[in-house]
Amino acid sequence: MNLLLKIGLTGLGLMVFAAIFGPLIAPFTPSHMDITRELLPPGDGSVLGTGVNGIDVFSWVLHGAGVSLTVGLSVVTVSLSIGLLMGTTAGYFGGRFDFALMRVIDVLLAFPGILLAIYIAAVLPPSLTNVVLALSATGWVGYARLVRGQVLQVREMEYVQACRAMGMRAPRIIIRHILPNIAGPVLVHGSFGLGGAILGEAALSFLGLGVAPGTPSWGALLDDGAQYLLVAPHLAIAPGLAILIAVLSFNFLGDGLRDHLDVRS
Amino acid sequence: MSLITGVAQRLAMRLPGVLGVMLGASLLVSATLRLVPGDPITLILGEQATEADRSRLEDRLGLNSSFGEQYLRFLRDVGTGELESFRSDTPVFESIGQALPQTLILSVFALLLSATLGLSLGIAAALNRGTWIDACALFFASLGLATPRIWLGPMLLLVFAVQWDLFPVGGNEGWRSLVLPVLSLGTAMAAMLARMTRSSLLEVLGMDYVRTARAKGLSERVVVGRHALRNALIPVITILGLQLGSLLAGAVVTEKIFNWPGIGTLLLKSIQTMDFPMVQGCILVIAGTYVLTNLMVDIVYELVDPRMKT
Numbered sequence: 233m234n235l236l237l238k239i240g241l242t243g244l245g246l247m248v249f250a251a252i253f254g255p256l257i258a259p260f261t262p263s264h265m266d267i268t269r270e271l272l273p274p275g276d277g278s279v280l281g282t283g284v285n286g287i288d289v290f291s292w293v294l295h296g297a298g299v300s301l302t303v304g305l306s307v308v309t310v311s312l313s314i315g316l317l318m319g320t321t322a323g324y325f326g327g328r329f330d331f332a333l334m335r336v337i338d339v340l341l342a343f344p345g346i347l348l349a350i351y352i353a354a355v356l357p358p359s360l361t362n363v364v365l366a367l368s369a370t371g372w373v374g375y376a377r378l379v380r381g382q383v384l385q386v387r388e389m390e391y392v393q394a395c396r397a398m399g400m401r402a403p404r405i406i407i408r409h410i411l412p413n414i415a416g417p418v419l420v421h422g423s424f425g426l427g428g429a430i431l432g433e434a435a436l437s438f439l440g441l442g443v444a445p446g447t448p449s450w451g452a453l454l455d456d457g458a459q460y461l462l463v464a465p466h467l468a469i470a471p472g473l474a475i476l477i478a479v480l481s482f483n484f485l486g487d488g489l490r491d492h493l494d495v496r497s
Numbered sequence: 498m499s500l501i502t503g504v505a506q507r508l509a510m511r512l513p514g515v516l517g518v519m520l521g522a523s524l525l526v527s528a529t530l531r532l533v534p535g536d537p538i539t540l541i542l543g544e545q546a547t548e549a550d551r552s553r554l555e556d557r558l559g560l561n562s563s564f565g566e567q568y569l570r571f572l573r574d575v576g577t578g579e580l581e582s583f584r585s586d587t588p589v590f591e592s593i594g595q596a597l598p599q600t601l602i603l604s605v606f607a608l609l610l611s612a613t614l615g616l617s618l619g620i621a622a623a624l625n626r627g628t629w630i631d632a633c634a635l636f637f638a639s640l641g642l643a644t645p646r647i648w649l650g651p652m653l654l655l656v657f658a659v660q661w662d663l664f665p666v667g668g669n670e671g672w673r674s675l676v677l678p679v680l681s682l683g684t685a686m687a688a689m690l691a692r693m694t695r696s697s698l699l700e701v702l703g704m705d706y707v708r709t710a711r712a713k714g715l716s717e718r719v720v721v722g723r724h725a726l727r728n729a730l731i732p733v734i735t736i737l738g739l740q741l742g743s744l745l746a747g748a749v750v751t752e753k754i755f756n757w758p759g760i761g762t763l764l765l766k767s768i769q770t771m772d773f774p775m776v777q778g779c780i781l782v783i784a785g786t787y788v789l790t791n792l793m794v795d796i797v798y799e800l801v802d803p804r805m806k807t
Binding site: 342352438451471473479 | 514517518519521522524525526529530537540639640642643644645646647648650651652654655659742743745746747749750753754764765768769773776780783784787788
């Protein structure tokens with residue numbers, strides 16, 4: 233196992249740990265407020281200071297790990313499922329469905345970055361589910377393109393032709409013989425996607441289009457931090473570092489997996 | 498073939514595709530109001546709205562007619578530039594016309610910054626492979642890539658505007674206002690370009706023709722500058738072009754942080770006031786700018802690199 237993979241897995245482990253045990257360690261619940269102790273610097277009973285309405289920043293950041301991880305895993309699961317279904321179908325069968333899918337993807341790729349997610353999040357009321365919906369609506373495209381390309385390559389391999397010659401049905405060929413052979417690149421893409429989704433949630437929440445108010449999101453906390461930069465500079469530092477560490481870990485995980493599985497980008 | 502006919506020919510070839518994509522994009526933007534679960538009318542007016550208000554808004558959004566009619570009306574309003582804002586008397590595209598240049602200034606400067614910084618870091622790293630220069634460059638590239646814009650922006654403000662008072666905190670008051678937003682927007686891209694330039698140059702430096710160039714006694718400067726770099730930069734330039742568009746999306750976040758009067762700020766303001774025609778206009782214009790930029794990059798690319806000719 234290479235160093236990058238180790239660092240990445242450590243980061244992932246840290247986040248899972250924070251997500252599971254964070255609520256037990258955190259001195260306060262995310263909904264705890266104390267307006268007599270608003271925007272206080274670190275120290276005096278709160279490790280990382282307090283935020284708007286006197287929320288405890290340390291507790292928020294700990295609870296935020298769970299929110300980020302939930303969004304990240306959900307977005308990757310949803311996007312990956314849609315991407316696998318679309319990509320394998322289009323890649324294996326080709327024809328009209330493939331043509332139509334590629335045109336849909338062309339249209340979706342006309343919206344740079346998280347622009348379409350911003351739009352979808354804007355017409356939906358803020359909630360965790362809707363953030364996942366908005367990010368998955370564009371997230372699946374990358375998986376679909378990757379899977380389609382991989383399937384196109386593997387489809388012509390001799391072992392697939394052998395399956396076909398033996399009269400095996402397409403779904404079985406895809407699930408038993410094609411998917412295991414394209415798992416590597418998909419896994420690598422997925423670990424980068426995890427970081428991307430966490431970044432996406434943070435950005436949407438930062439723009440006020442993400443999770444519902446009161447949900448301990450790093451992006452939302454960062455938004456408060458940016459607004460009270462003059463009065464409470466401590467507010468912006470912790471959530472930003474948390475996002476940075478999470479994204480860095482998943483990027484390392486992706487790089488490490490790529491080297492480990494010897495996937496060519 | 499002259500340059501102009503070359504460009505014109507390629508434009509003519511690609512234009513139907515681009516038009517198709519933009520039609521699809523407008524269809525998607527228009528349909529999203531109906532596709533998403535929930536009721537946009539309640540979202541805009543709140544629960545307590547009167548029935549009269551609701552039906553008036555429904556009519557304006559075209560939600561009480563069939564989707565086909567709604568879309569055609571939207572398309573007509575976009576085409577004639579008559580799309581009306583809910584909240585202001587200025588037509589949608591006039592407001593966008595005022596904001597878009599501000600965003601383009603930001604994006605172009607961010608592009609310049611990231612190209613200069615990214616290329617020099619990447620080249621320095623590749624030429625000093627395995628040394629501390631390489632390690633430093635890679636470290637900064639990884640960091641720059643993972644640092645979220647929503648964090649980098651406030652941190653830059655905190656250090657350079659609040660602590661040291663070198664630059665204004667927000668708005669556009671001349672070139673000094675440009676520095677921090679451009680840094681915040683361009684850093685991630687600089688990091689990506691540095692990584693790409695490094696790996697691309699390293700690959701090229703191992704090629705036979707580079708060895709030949711060295712073998713015939715050319716100076717290292719000529720080998721790298723004239724032979725290796727030219728080929729190494731081809732993939733980098735493609736990415737550079739593609740990324741100009743993603744800078745447009747990144748500008749939304751950056752403009753919020755620095756209160757920059759561009760299309761991102763306009764978009765967010767319109768979302769807050771539920772000014773849907775304005776939101777749709779902004780989204781479409783950003784997408785259109787992105788698609789057009791990519792088209793131009795493709796064409797220039799084909800003209801510059803003879804191997805890309807089809």
